[in-house]
Each structure stands twice: as structure tokens, then as C-alpha cells.
Amino acid sequence: MRITAIIPARYASTRFEGKALADIMGKPMIQHVYERAAGARLVSEVIVATDDERIAGAVSAFGGRVEMTLASHETGTDRLAEVAARIDSEIIVNVQGDEPLIEPAMIDEAIYPLTLDGSIVMGTLKCRIRTLHDFLSPNVVKVITDKDGYALYFSRSPLPNFRDKWNDLKDEAFASGRLLCHKHVGIYVYRREFLLRFAQLPPTYLETAEKLEQLRALENGVRIKVVETKFESIGVDTPADLEKVLETLKKSP
Numbered sequence: 001m002r003i004t005a006i007i008p009a010r011y012a013s014t015r016f017e018g019k020a021l022a023d024i025m026g027k028p029m030i031q032h033v034y035e036r037a038a039g040a041r042l043v044s045e046v047i048v049a050t051d052d053e054r055i056a057g058a059v060s061a062f063g064g065r066v067e068m069t070l071a072s073h074e075t076g077t078d079r080l081a082e083v084a085a086r087i088d089s090e091i092i093v094n095v096q097g098d099e100p101l102i103e104p105a106m107i108d109e110a111i112y113p114l115t116l117d118g119s120i121v122m123g124t125l126k127c128r129i130r131t132l133h134d135f136l137s138p139n140v141v142k143v144i145t146d147k148d149g150y151a152l153y154f155s156r157s158p159l160p161n162f163r164d165k166w167n168d169l170k171d172e173a174f175a176s177g178r179l180l181c182h183k184h185v186g187i188y189v190y191r192r193e194f195l196l197r198f199a200q201l202p203p204t205y206l207e208t209a210e211k212l213e214q215l216r217a218l219e220n221g222v223r224i225k226v227v228e229t230k231f232e233s234i235g236v237d238t239p240a241d242l243e244k245v246l247e248t249l250k251k252s253p
Contacts, residue, residue, distance in 0.1 A: 001091065
């Protein structure tokens with residue numbers, strides 16, 4: 001089974017322009033993501049998908065594979081699908097280009113269910129929410145699943161709504177596990193044929209309201225397998241996030 005990890009990367013970013021090339025201990029951020037994706041046991045190859053020559057040049061400089069895409073894509077999924085249409089791979093993994101600390105094991109965890117069950121066409125990850133701040137933050141996407149681990153809903157609002165417990169919501173309730181809430185981790189795994197169909201579907205009402213592409217799948221009746229991971233990563237959306245990454249790496253062996 002050929003499994004390809006594709007890293008969509010663009011230069012323009014409202015909050016942090018050029019972040020894909022931000023220096024992290026002597027390497028551009030995109031290189032950190034690339035090397036960690038390549039470390040996943042189940043991944044056969046890694047490709048960076050970009051419309052920017054600066055990013056393409058940086059990837060080529062460290063020996064990575066890069067595919068140029070159209071500049072008109074509105075989403076990373078559209079960029080992913082353009083590259084997926086050119087390659088012969090059964091499973092496509094969307095690895096976010098702003099996750100320089102992603103654990104290779106997380107990628108394997110997301111892929112594994114699709115290697116066991118041919119009926120699963122899309123998968124992703126979740127991890128425990130451990131603070132009240134993350135539970136309430138609209139920048140932290142929450143997910144709830146059914147008893148078999150399939151997504152029921154994703155939202156920027158708190159999920160679930162503890163109707164009778166709002167006065168009890170404190171950090172320790174999350175840290176202790178008394179309140180089991182989960183954060184969505186933005187790794188997506190697709191069967192190639194489904195990804196190509198999915199990219200052609202028009203945006204849906206809930207997707208547009210929440211600004212969450214995965215809701216397009218749910219609104220079209222697609223089941224999304226969600227695996228819980230013990231790992232957490234730091235997405236780099238702002239220069240302040242980059243500082244958190246640098247501090248974490250300085251503390252690492």
C-alpha cells in the first residue's frame with residue numbers, strides 16, 4: 001500500500017507571513033515538518049505542495065521533493081488534491097506545514113485504521129483538552145465522537161456543553177480527567193479517490209459558519225474516523241507560537 005504525506009505550504013499568511021521559511025535552530029520550519037513526516041513508519045514518500053518559488057527553493061535545497069501548484073487554491077485541501085491527482089498512491093496524508101514539532105507516531109496513528117478497514121475513507125486525530133482556556137478558546141477546535149470513534153461534530157465552541165456544570169469548570173477538572181473533552185488535531189488521512197471527490201464538493205453551510213472544512217464531509221454523510229493520541233504539538237500561527245516552539249526545542253535533549 002503506497003501512502004504519501006503531502007504538506008501544503010504557502011508564503012502568504014495574515015498573522016505570520018512567510019512562516020514556512022521561519023528559522024528554527026538553523027532550519028526552515030518546512031524542513032522540520034518534512035523530516036518528521038518522513039519519520040513516520042507507514043509513510044512511503046513526502047511531498048511539499050506550494051505555489052511559491054521561495055518555499056520550493058528551500059525544499060529543494062535540503063533535498064526534499066516539491067510539487068508546484070496553482071496559486072488560485074483557496075484551501076490546503078484543494079492544493080492537496082491537485083498533487084494527489086498526479087500521483088499513484090492509495091492513501092494521502094495532509095500534514096500541516098506549520099507543525100514543526102509533530103511526532104511521526106501521530107501520523108502513523110491517523111493512518112493505521114485505514115490500513116485495517118477499507119470502508120474508512122477519511123481519518124484524523126484528537127487529544128485531551130487539559131485547560132479551561134483551551135476548552136473555551138475559539139482557536140482550539142473541539143471534536144466529539146460516537147462510541148466507535150467516528151466524529152459526530154467539530155466546533156470552535158465548547159463541546160459538549162456541560163449544562164449543569166458550568167460553575168464547576170476549572171483547570172483541574174480537565175487535568176484530572178473528570179471532564180473528558182477533546183481537541184481536534186489537524187492531521188487528515190484520505191483514500192485518494194475520496195479526496196479527489198471531496199475537493200470537488202461545494203462548501204456547505206456548517207463548514208462556512210465554523211470555517212472548518214471537515215464539516216463538509218459530515219454534512220455529506222461521510223464518516224470520519226478519529227483516533228485519540230497522547231501526543232500534542234504546537235501549531236505556529238503567530239511569531240509568539242514560534243517562540244513557544246523554540247523554547248520547547250531548547251528544553252529537549
